[in-house]
Amino acid sequence: xxxxxxxxxxxxxxxxxxxRAVEISQAEWEQMKKDIEELRKAKAAAATxxxxxxxxxxxxxxxxxxxxxxxxKTGKLKIGGLVQIWYYSIQNDNKGxxxxxxxxxxxxxxEAVDNDGFQIKRTDLxxxxxxxxxxxxxxxxxxxxxxLSYPGFNSNxxxxxxxxxxxxxxxxxxxxxxxxxxxxxxxxxxxxxxxxDFQIGxxxxxxxxxxxxxxxxxxxxxxxxxxxxxxxxxxGLQVHGTWWEERFQYWLGAFNGAxxxxxxxxxxxxxxxxxxxxxxxxxxxxxxxxxHECFGSLELSFSSMFGVHGEAAGNSPIASPVSGLxxxxxxxxxxxxxxxxxxxxxxxxxxxxxxxxxxxDRNTPxxxxxxxxxxxxxxxxxxxxxxxxxxxxxxxxxxxxGYKLADSVFADSCPxxxxxxxxxxxxxxxxxxxxxDLNEATHTDTFxxxxxxxxxxxxxxxxxxxxxxxxxxxxxxxxxxxGRAFHDVKNDNFVVNFQVWF
Numbered sequence: 156x157x158x159x160x161x162x163x164x165x166x167x168x169x170x171x172x173x174x175r176a177v178e179i180s181q182a183e184w185e186q187m188k189k190d191i192e193e194l195r196k197a198k199a200a201a202a203t204x205x206x207x208x209x210x211x212x213x214x215x216x217x218x219x220x221x222x223x224x225x226x227x228k229t230g231k232l233k234i235g236g237l238v239q240i241w242y243y244s245i246q247n248d249n250k251g252x253x254x255x256x257x258x259x260x261x262x263x264x265x266e267a268v269d270n271d272g273f274q275i276k277r278t279d280l281x282x283x284x285x286x287x288x289x290x291x292x293x294x295x296x297x298x299x300x301x302x303l304s305y306p307g308f309n310s311n312x313x314x315x316x317x318x319x320x321x322x323x324x325x326x327x328x329x330x331x332x333x334x335x336x337x338x339x340x341x342x343x344x345x346x347x348x349x350x351x352d353f354q355i356g357x358x359x360x361x362x363x364x365x366x367x368x369x370x371x372x373x374x375x376x377x378x379x380x381x382x383x384x385x386x387x388x389x390x391g392l393q394v395h396g397t398w399w400e401e402r403f404q405y406w407l408g409a410f411n412g413a414x415x416x417x418x419x420x421x422x423x424x425x426x427x428x429x430x431x432x433x434x435x436x437x438x439x440x441x442x443x444x445x446x447h448e449c450f451g452s453l454e455l456s457f458s459s460m461f462g463v464h465g466e467a468a469g470n471s472p473i474a475s476p477v478s479g480l481x482x483x484x485x486x487x488x489x490x491x492x493x494x495x496x497x498x499x500x501x502x503x504x505x506x507x508x509x510x511x512x513x514x515x516d517r518n519t520p521x522x523x524x525x526x527x528x529x530x531x532x533x534x535x536x537x538x539x540x541x542x543x544x545x546x547x548x549x550x551x552x553x554x555x556x557g558y559k560l561a562d563s564v565f566a567d568s569c570p571x572x573x574x575x576x577x578x579x580x581x582x583x584x585x586x587x588x589x590x591x592d593l594n595e596a597t598h599t600d601t602f603x604x605x606x607x608x609x610x611x612x613x614x615x616x617x618x619x620x621x622x623x624x625x626x627x628x629x630x631x632x633x634x635x636x637x638g639r640a641f642h643d644v645k646n647d648n649f650v651v652n653f654q655v656w657f
Contacts, residue, residue: 230286237279237371240653244271245311246645251320252312252588252631254642259526263319265644268306275299276652277370279338289346293358295339308377309583309606309627311646314384315417316604317523317589318540334425338388355392357424359385361406361438362458363491364510365553371618371656374508375610376625379553380585381512384416385491388424389434402442410434412462416489416516417589419523420482430484434462451499461488464516485546487516504563511552518544518589523599525591526639541591547599551585561614577612588632590639602632602639623652 251263278299284292307313312320341356359367365378366385378386391410398404412434413427414420420429438458445452465482493510497503523541557579560569583606592598607628614621629646632639 233283235281237656239277241274241276243650245648248645255640268311300335310629360436364493376650376652379583381551404440406438408436419519430466432463436460454495485517489514509554515548517546549586549601553583555581575614579610581608605630
């Protein structure tokens, strides 16, 4: 036998022995496959399991709360925002309220504020920082505030009407105005003195109710006349106290108080003070009933703001202005009172809200129309303007009500699409029209505008995603008001708000 044959014979014997050694039964083979499958599943589960948090992570989450969208090296930052997009339709009338060509040669156009269209109404971007257990801060910007070419609502004649409509250039060129991008910019100190916190920076002084409510939580597309007057920020310091599980609260503050309460001296925020004095503010809030099963909730508040406005050092603000601060000093004040009630029991779902305001201040020179006199600088223009006016007062109020099906006794029986509906109505009146007195050039006469609003709110996801529809019937001062030749403006309007709030 050759050497090669001997090797092959030895190899065959070895393989036969090996095969016999590893021979397994069918049951053993099935068990092996089962064990391998279980190992594979265990490996996949381990790959997708969350990583256990360390002690530091647990402490931070307990302190600041879970699901914070942004983490920073120092403190905890939260980012929120609001987007409101409007579509509006206004009755077309090319003549403004002061249009009076036959008697006083006044041509008050309405062409710039009666066009239908879309508007990016609000684009709030809010950064809240919890830097320390006792210190927090906020930066709130709204790029949409830079635009000034859109008509006013709920009346396109504006919150204040004291001169000819002069918005044509803004509409023609898309022009803007003074910087208004920064809204809130404040630091809050809390948790040291029991029941109190302290805030310094730029923010809305605690005044009234509707004006200081968040933009995304409004009952209607736009605030009332008097509500719009307290949305403006100011720079200052405010102390807030809260007792009785927040059922009694108070605010005390001191602010720059630039401009005036009639807003004829420009905006109150993002500007230096224009006088040496400061404005002082307080607000008292009481909830005698709160979330009672049968009687519901009742909230009441009263607030005021007051101070010395103007700075002219005793000189004539027109003939001899002092460094451009061309207003005589005067004592200014404004008071607000509000009430809110929502019943319990079988009437739950209903809510009622009302607010009243009183304002006294002086307008900036040459801002109030004087239709009874001819302007010697331009006789063809017709009316002149009041040079220096005395302080005067005006008042306004609104009453509103609504019914939210999701909070009512019918919530469980309503179809899902109907359950998200809320019906609302409001009556709003304010002495917003200002004209120079016919007999005394330093006196100012006021005339009221009334707006009746019917609204429907559809909550897709609460206030975070909702659609609001409002129809406003606008009743401007009539032509028979104290002998004034007002044009009967046709400016009823329909507004839709599409909102996302996060």
